[in-house]
Amino acid sequence: MTSTPTVPSLVPPTVRPRLLGALYAGNARAVVSRGALATRSTNYLVVLSGFFEPIFYLVSLGYGLNKLVGTVETTTGQPVSYAAFIAPALLAVAAMNGAIYDSTWNVFFKMNYSKLYSGMLSTSLGPLDVALGEILLALARGGVYAIGFMIVMQVLGLNLAWTAILALPAVLLIAFGFASFGMAVTSYMKTFQQMDWINFVMMPMFLFSATFYPVTVYPPVVQVIVEALPLWQGVELVRGLTTGALSIAMLGHVLYFAVMIAIGLVFTTRRLRALFLD
Amino acid sequence: MPQAVISAARLTKKYKDFAAVDGISFEVAPGESFGLLGPNGAGKSTTMRMVGAVSTRTSGELSILGLDPNDAGPEIRSQLGVVPQQDNLDQELRVRDNLIVYGRYFGIPMRAIGRKADELLEFAQLADRAKSKVDDLSGGMKRRLTIARALVNDPRILLLDEPTTGLDPQARHILWDRLFRLKEQGTTLVLTTHYMDEAEQLCDRLVVVDKGTIMAEGSPAALIREYSSREVLEVRFGSDRNEEVAAKLAGIGERHEVLPDRILIYSENGEAELAKIHAAGYRPITSLVRRSSLEDVFLRLTGRSLIE
Numbered sequence: 295m296t297s298t299p300t301v302p303s304l305v306p307p308t309v310r311p312r313l314l315g316a317l318y319a320g321n322a323r324a325v326v327s328r329g330a331l332a333t334r335s336t337n338y339l340v341v342l343s344g345f346f347e348p349i350f351y352l353v354s355l356g357y358g359l360n361k362l363v364g365t366v367e368t369t370t371g372q373p374v375s376y377a378a379f380i381a382p383a384l385l386a387v388a389a390m391n392g393a394i395y396d397s398t399w400n401v402f403f404k405m406n407y408s409k410l411y412s413g414m415l416s417t418s419l420g421p422l423d424v425a426l427g428e429i430l431l432a433l434a435r436g437g438v439y440a441i442g443f444m445i446v447m448q449v450l451g452l453n454l455a456w457t458a459i460l461a462l463p464a465v466l467l468i469a470f471g472f473a474s475f476g477m478a479v480t481s482y483m484k485t486f487q488q489m490d491w492i493n494f495v496m497m498p499m500f501l502f503s504a505t506f507y508p509v510t511v512y513p514p515v516v517q518v519i520v521e522a523l524p525l526w527q528g529v530e531l532v533r534g535l536t537t538g539a540l541s542i543a544m545l546g547h548v549l550y551f552a553v554m555i556a557i558g559l560v561f562t563t564r565r566l567r568a569l570f571l572d
Numbered sequence: 573m574p575q576a577v578i579s580a581a582r583l584t585k586k587y588k589d590f591a592a593v594d595g596i597s598f599e600v601a602p603g604e605s606f607g608l609l610g611p612n613g614a615g616k617s618t619t620m621r622m623v624g625a626v627s628t629r630t631s632g633e634l635s636i637l638g639l640d641p642n643d644a645g646p647e648i649r650s651q652l653g654v655v656p657q658q659d660n661l662d663q664e665l666r667v668r669d670n671l672i673v674y675g676r677y678f679g680i681p682m683r684a685i686g687r688k689a690d691e692l693l694e695f696a697q698l699a700d701r702a703k704s705k706v707d708d709l710s711g712g713m714k715r716r717l718t719i720a721r722a723l724v725n726d727p728r729i730l731l732l733d734e735p736t737t738g739l740d741p742q743a744r745h746i747l748w749d750r751l752f753r754l755k756e757q758g759t760t761l762v763l764t765t766h767y768m769d770e771a772e773q774l775c776d777r778l779v780v781v782d783k784g785t786i787m788a789e790g791s792p793a794a795l796i797r798e799y800s801s802r803e804v805l806e807v808r809f810g811s812d813r814n815e816e817v818a819a820k821l822a823g824i825g826e827r828h829e830v831l832p833d834r835i836l837i838y839s840e841n842g843e844a845e846l847a848k849i850h851a852a853g854y855r856p857i858t859s860l861v862r863r864s865s866l867e868d869v870f871l872r873l874t875g876r877s878l879i880e
Contacts, residue, residue, distance in 0.1 A: 316645040324676040417725075418649050571628070572627060
């Protein structure tokens with residue numbers, strides 16, 4: 295080493311007053327750039343499969359059922375073609391898939407096997423830096439999937455209104471919500487069996503969240519349950535924007551995701567601190 | 573003694589009712605090389621985690637570089653280099669990227685970190701492996717990379733938890749050489765080990781820890797002087813006869829330790845004691861005279877496998 299010998303001085307390091315105390319060092323970007331660098335070495339086929347899944351659904355169901363179904367009414371009563379009805383739902387699903395992929399299985403592995411977070415937290419990073427960095431990374435994957443899907447929608451003429459452009463920030467919000475919540479849930483998981491429960495929840499949510507038909511087909515009790523699910527909230531938000539059927543209820547959906555993000559960040563941060571800094 | 577960089581008083585860590593660390597007190601001076609010596613489960617790693625500001629103490633006082641880890645965890649961690657017991661290198665990144673990314677965690681600017689990474693690869697004798705995958709490195713190389721990584725922020729204290737456990741002798745010697753250089757440069761080293769030779773090689777001063785408490789404190793030489801004799805005679809009579817013969821060797825040497833496979837006889841002059849054994853008509857299968865080591869101090873202090 296050519297650096298000067300580390301002659302220990304006795305001046306204590308300065309302690310800056312911080313809003314979030316020892317939880318946040320304002321350096322989440324270091325965690326994000328680590329993730330971006332590591333993603334280079336991941337298996338692209340796995341990454342791509344998550345991207346193509348909703349496109350296969352769109353092409354097969356949108357094309358196949360479009361002829362049988364014809365038009366469907368959105369929540370605001372606007373009739374749209376079947377493909378234009380399911381496309382925004384699948385867009386929300388694309389964002390969700392990307393966000394969940396990174397924030398559940400990848401996080402589970404890093405937390406329990408690669409000891410990545412214990413290494414990070416022995417530096418000057420705080421648990422909120424790690425949580426935020428990992429969630430932003432998951433969000434980015436969700437965003438990439440969603441943008442790709444939006445391009446496909448545009449090409450197929452399934453974006454019916456100018457407000458479709460607002461679906462981009464909307465899907466980022468949705469991805470943020472799922473990533474944040476997904477990482478929080480994963481941080482409490484100890485075994486592979488428990489991780490399987492996540493799939494057990496995700497699959498029915500994908501099928502029943504007014505993805506392929508309006509929520510009004512359900513009896514009222516079931517409707518209430520479905521409307522409480524995050525994917526339904528996301529589907530409604532995106533569908534309103536791509537079909538141009540705007541309503542005040544969309545603000546409620548935005549608020550829903552804001553709360554989901556906040557809850558996820560709080561619990562992930564607390565859990566990381568309990569696991570690695572106690 | 574100049575003002576301590578680490579100062580612990582009655583430091584305690586309890587998990588439910590079990591006290592992993594039970595009221596230990598010690599101080600580490602700047603530039604000193606300080607060791608915690610003890611068996612597995614003695615509380616060494618728990619102590620290291622508290623000093624590293626990644627574990628909160630149950631009670632007692634702890635000050636690292638003049639700061640309390642309860643209030644200033646990130647500031648303290650920014651001044652420490654940590655080599656954990658098990659390598660936690662980033663498997664998804666290549667060797668040089670491990671250093672760069674770790675430096676980024678400390679907020680070191682991109683311009684500075686590239687040069688630093690190259691210096692450290694040189695220091696760790698890994699310059700030719702910069703682009704390798706971490707998985708392809710040998711155990712000794714991984715350890716050196718972990719140490720290089722711990723130096724990325726120019727730490728004022730380097731914490732090493734069992735730095736050479738699991739390495740072959742050659743890899744250990746390379747590692748000791750690197751650590752010795754750091755020591756010469758004035759880096760404060762704090763290390764835990766259950767290898768007595770490692771403690772003798774690297775530590776200016778050490779504490780012997782067992783069951784969460786400090787049994788003794790001093791330099792390796794002083795501890796040996798205080799708790800052992802100058803020489804040790806090791807004799808073997810076969811595992812079924814050792815105890816029987818030991819009982820009849822009373823009066824030979826200052827003190828005996830009967831281990832399952834051999835008898836240790838402590839004395840200022842091992843050869844003279846061996847002559848007495850021969851004179852008494854006993855013929856050990858093998859015999860060996862050596863100087864006392866910290867191993868003997870430890871045996872004396874902890875009473876582990878001690879039948880006197």
